[in-house]
Amino acid sequence: MQYDVVIIGSGPGGYVGAIRCAQLGLKTAVIEKYNSFGGTCLNVGCIPSKALLDSSEHFYNAANHFGAHGIKLDNLSVDIAQMINRKNEVVQQTTAGISFLFKKNKVVSYQGIGSFVDKNTIKVTKDNGESETITAKNVIIATGSKPFSLPSIQIDKKRIITSTEALNLKEVPKNLILIGGGVIGLELGSVYARLGSKVTVLEFADSILPTMDKGLGKELQKSLKGLGFEFLLSHKVTGASAKGKKVTVTAENKKGEAVTVEGDYCLVAIGRIAYTENLGLENIGITVEERGKKVSVDENLETSVKGVYAIGDVIKGAMLAHKAEDEGIFVAELIAGQKPHINYNLIPGVVYTWPEVASVGKTEEELKEAGKKYKAGSFPFKASGRARASMDTDGFIKVLADADTDEILGVHMIGPRVADVIAEAVVGMEYRASAEDIARICHAHPTYSESFKEAALAATANRAIHV
Numbered sequence: 388m389q390y391d392v393v394i395i396g397s398g399p400g401g402y403v404g405a406i407r408c409a410q411l412g413l414k415t416a417v418i419e420k421y422n423s424f425g426g427t428c429l430n431v432g433c434i435p436s437k438a439l440l441d442s443s444e445h446f447y448n449a450a451n452h453f454g455a456h457g458i459k460l461d462n463l464s465v466d467i468a469q470m471i472n473r474k475n476e477v478v479q480q481t482t483a484g485i486s487f488l489f490k491k492n493k494v495v496s497y498q499g500i501g502s503f504v505d506k507n508t509i510k511v512t513k514d515n516g517e518s519e520t521i522t523a524k525n526v527i528i529a530t531g532s533k534p535f536s537l538p539s540i541q542i543d544k545k546r547i548i549t550s551t552e553a554l555n556l557k558e559v560p561k562n563l564i565l566i567g568g569g570v571i572g573l574e575l576g577s578v579y580a581r582l583g584s585k586v587t588v589l590e591f592a593d594s595i596l597p598t599m600d601k602g603l604g605k606e607l608q609k610s611l612k613g614l615g616f617e618f619l620l621s622h623k624v625t626g627a628s629a630k631g632k633k634v635t636v637t638a639e640n641k642k643g644e645a646v647t648v649e650g651d652y653c654l655v656a657i658g659r660i661a662y663t664e665n666l667g668l669e670n671i672g673i674t675v676e677e678r679g680k681k682v683s684v685d686e687n688l689e690t691s692v693k694g695v696y697a698i699g700d701v702i703k704g705a706m707l708a709h710k711a712e713d714e715g716i717f718v719a720e721l722i723a724g725q726k727p728h729i730n731y732n733l734i735p736g737v738v739y740t741w742p743e744v745a746s747v748g749k750t751e752e753e754l755k756e757a758g759k760k761y762k763a764g765s766f767p768f769k770a771s772g773r774a775r776a777s778m779d780t781d782g783f784i785k786v787l788a789d790a791d792t793d794e795i796l797g798v799h800m801i802g803p804r805v806a807d808v809i810a811e812a813v814v815g816m817e818y819r820a821s822a823e824d825i826a827r828i829c830h831a832h833p834t835y836s837e838s839f840k841e842a843a844l845a846a847t848a849n850r851a852i853h854v
Contacts, residue, residue: 393523395501398426399708400699401529404715409492411723418501424485428708431551438474447581502667532659532700546629560584562650568595572656587617600750600799661701737806742782745809748797760790764845768802770854773833779803784842793821822846
């Protein structure tokens with residue numbers, strides 16, 4: 388079969404890119420090695436983790452907050468099996484939706500491992516060993532990533548686990564050891580902390596969420612301590628072992644002293660590595676980076692081989708589903724002869740803990756390092772009427788603006804529903820809004836988004852009204 392575009396991988400970048408290619412009139416096929424579409428995000432990442440986060444949040448609120456609302460409950464308990472079942476149903480419905488969209492848009496799908504014979508010929512090897520070849524004018528590599536571990540740690544998938552296994556535990560851990568203080572670990576750690584686990588975080592850096600604005604990590608750490616988290620920062624993990632139902636993790640603190648932590652499960656969440664194995668890249672002269680196994684691309688996301696593109700987690704940049712989606716659309720439109728663009732500075736990052744964390748643009752640390760003159764304004768959620776009404780007063784919103792032009796350079800939020808509120812900041816920054824622009828826009832009352840306006844007012848000659 389001859390196609391205009393063949394996409395290897397059906398994660399957010401792959402399936403969105405395929406649909407956009409089909410919309411543009413390109414004959415399109417997708418190769419997926421698993422039995423369901425959606426990649427990591429839909430099957431063992433974004434979607435199932437959010438399902439469990441919502442379930443655990445309901446339980447935590449029922450146990451700790453319902454009484455204040457005048458709602459009385461007796462004999463509250465956790466049915467972890469039902470939580471997992473509901474999560475699985477959400478995943479099944481979502482992945483089935485991709486199958487529907489492929490049929491609707493006439494995208495042809497192949498189940499198997501796709502590998503290059505040459506730059507225009509792809510071999511599809513099925514689970515039973517049978518294979519077939521298809522050809523394409525253009526190929527997009529969208530194979531995503533997989534959990535990364537340390538050489539000193541052997542993942543047994545029973546007691547020493549990755550995020551994939553953490554989504555399917557049959558019991559609530561008594562003591563969960565979390566290696567890594569980044570997004571994935573803190574989200575899944577939150578799930579089990581709300582259900583009663585003691586969570587101990589071992590993080591190599593001196594703060595959690597080390598890639599985000601420092602103020603966000605400090606505020607989230609304070610909130611998570613209230614949930615029962617313990618943090619061992621500036622700790623280098625040296626090993627982990629499991630014996631029976633006990634896991635022992637060894638580490639060194641910043642003084643070089645040995646530290647031992649024991650629990651019944653250990654979740655290794657120190658990042659992800661690009662999945663570029665078994666693609667036959669060597670057959671077309673493409674090499675991958677030694678450390679992250681990523682593929683190099685130019686400004687058009689084209690590899691060193693003409694007509695072969697790569698998107699999402701297999702190339703440089705943040706490993707985010709929405710980044711991959713934008714890149715899939717970018718390449719589709721480029722192949723179709725259009726002139727798309729992506730502003731990588733304005734791809735928001737979100738952490739779905741509670742309070743939620745969201746960020747876009749430059750951090751204060753980056754602006755200081757660049758010697759950029761800026762002004763900052765912040766507004767605490769404890770001063771928000773909407774937040775008080777919902778008992779969600781932890782956190783703040785911070786706006787960073789150019790000291791001379793007032794253009795917004797970065798927005799950093801931690802608080803209720805900021806995963807949704809951040810979109811307003813992204814839109815404003817795409818149109819190069821000033822802090823005063825946001826301050827002069829009428830926001831509905833009472834809403835969480837009002838706090839963004841107040842932070843913008845604070846950045847504009849310290850004009851915040853409610854603080």
